[in-house]
Amino acid sequence: MENLVSKMINVESVQESYVLPLGKRPGKLIVPLCKTIPVVNLGGGDGRDQTEIIQQILKASQEFGFFQVINHGVSVKTSSDMLSVAKEFFEMPVEDIATLYSDDSKQICRVCTSIDYDKEEVHYWRDSLRHLCHPVEEYMHLWPQKPTIYREVVATYSVEMRKLGSRLLDLIGEGLGLESGYFGDELSSEELLMINNYPACPDPSLTLGLPKHSDPNLITLLLQEDVYGLQVFKDGQWIGIEPLPNAFVVNLGHQLQIISNGMLRSADHRVVTNSSVARTTVATFIHPSSECIIEPAKPLVKAHGSPLYRAFQYKEFNSNYRAKIKDKRWRLELGLLLLLGTDGGGIGRMVELLDCSLLLLWSLAAPTREGWYRDRSGAVMEVVAGYGDDGAAVSWRWRDIAVGKRNPLHSYCGGWFK
Numbered sequence: 001m002e003n004l005v006s007k008m009i010n011v012e013s014v015q016e017s018y019v020l021p022l023g024k025r026p027g028k029l030i031v032p033l034c035k036t037i038p039v040v041n042l043g044g045g046d047g048r049d050q051t052e053i054i055q056q057i058l059k060a061s062q063e064f065g066f067f068q069v070i071n072h073g074v075s076v077k078t079s080s081d082m083l084s085v086a087k088e089f090f091e092m093p094v095e096d097i098a099t100l101y102s103d104d105s106k107q108i109c110r111v112c113t114s115i116d117y118d119k120e121e122v123h124y125w126r127d128s129l130r131h132l133c134h135p136v137e138e139y140m141h142l143w144p145q146k147p148t149i150y151r152e153v154v155a156t157y158s159v160e161m162r163k164l165g166s167r168l169l170d171l172i173g174e175g176l177g178l179e180s181g182y183f184g185d186e187l188s189s190e191e192l193l194m195i196n197n198y199p200a201c202p203d204p205s206l207t208l209g210l211p212k213h214s215d216p217n218l219i220t221l222l223l224q225e226d227v228y229g230l231q232v233f234k235d236g237q238w239i240g241i242e243p244l245p246n247a248f249v250v251n252l253g254h255q256l257q258i259i260s261n262g263m264l265r266s267a268d269h270r271v272v273t274n275s276s277v278a279r280t281t282v283a284t285f286i287h288p289s290s291e292c293i294i295e296p297a298k299p300l301v302k303a304h305g306s307p308l309y310r311a312f313q314y315k316e317f318n319s320n321y322r323a324k325i326k327d328k329r330w331r332l333e334l335g336l337l338l339l340l341g342t343d344g345g346g347i348g349r350m351v352e353l354l355d356c357s358l359l360l361l362w363s364l365a366a367p368t369r370e371g372w373y374r375d376r377s378g379a380v381m382e383v384v385a386g387y388g389d390d391g392a393a394v395s396w397r398w399r400d401i402a403v404g405k406r407n408p409l410h411s412y413c414g415g416w417f418k
């Protein structure tokens with residue numbers, strides 16, 4: 001409980017352990033609110049047919065990896081009840097919130113704080129309550145008992161989110177030319193609800209609610225109240241997402257980028273805090289099952305000529321993603337040390353040792369263009385999709401001729417070492 005930010009009401013300054021290093025602070029710069037983040041009207045009746053709606057979604061998913069949906073069929077009451085109960089939860093006495101506190105990521109329902117409180121160097125200004133919710137009957141008895149209406153409200157909300165998520169996935173699938181129901185079953189069988197609470201912060205220029213990241217799942221639906229905080233990284237700069245009434249913010253996760261063979265983007269985003277009010281958001285993460293095999297969809301591989309990502313099990317991706325977040329400092333330092341002390345043939349060995357191809361790219365000053373890269377040992381790396389400014393879409397094949405192993409090794413996705 002000592003760790004929860006929710007207990008820091010009325011603090012006058014940001015505790016040192018929340019102050020980010022200079023280059024990572026959001027600073028006082030005002031980020032423009034983005035009026036151009038696509039807003040897709042999912043309701044009919046305005047003369048547009050389904051094909052047009054699909055085209056808007058695909059365009060937004062390619063350019064931004066983010067869009068908002070309105071007229072989505074989820075009732076105002078369902079959303080406003082959800083937001084109220086989410087706020088009520090974090091307005092309870094902090095002792096009550098803390099009864100659900102756990103650092104064990106295997107717990108089905110838990111409260112936690114920041115990202116990985118015990119391992120990270122600097123903490124983020126966020127507490128969260130998270131739990132699985134599909135199928136509702138299987139998990140509902142594990143959800144919070146207070147506020148008393150929590151289970152009822154969240155049960156209705158999560159069923160609606162499942163419907164909306166499936167509808168959006170169907171539209172995306174159709175737009176990509178995939179067979180109908182492509183994203184059903186295993187690819188979208190898990191639903192995780194996460195209530196984020198970002199208390200008012202005495203100095204928002206020093207800290208972040210969440211750092212730059214892109215979501216590891218398939219697709220995320222976010223309900224936010226009328227308090228600004230979410231920013232997307234686009235064309236080398238941050239833009240703010242304007243809270244719209246009765247809208248959901250939709251963003252694509254890494255798995256959709258991979259399945260679409262790089263056609264759709266999983267974009268980086270972050271959360272800034274503010275000094276006047278707490279901000280509460282409700283994120284629904286739709287995930288594949290952990291056994292599910294993820295790979296670029298066959299028709300899109302054909303269209304592109306080759307797969308940009310190798311096939312893998314979703315649980316493999318998840319453990320790599322977590323390990324990379326946790327070990328990033330350690331790997332970065334050891335990697336740089338090895339690179340400095342190396343005799344040119346060291347790069348291949350470095351990758352062998354660290355299993356860390358992204359670090360390799362980073363250390364090589366990030367080749368941004370597609371092409372072949374070779375070090376003196378004869379290790380060859382083919383970058384098949386460029387390293388964008390945002391680092392969000394990078395993929396390469398590693399052909400280590402000298403070592404003759406891991407042939408070819410495809411990365412999953414970039415963006416871990418920024």
Ligand SMILES: O=C(O)CCC(=O)C(=O)O
Nearest residue numbers: 196215229230271281283
């Ligand atoms: O709370 C928000 O605005 C965004 C949350 C988010 O990006 C996440 O939970 O992954």
Ligand SMILES: [Fe+2]
Nearest residue numbers: 213214215269
């Ligand atoms: Fe996110």
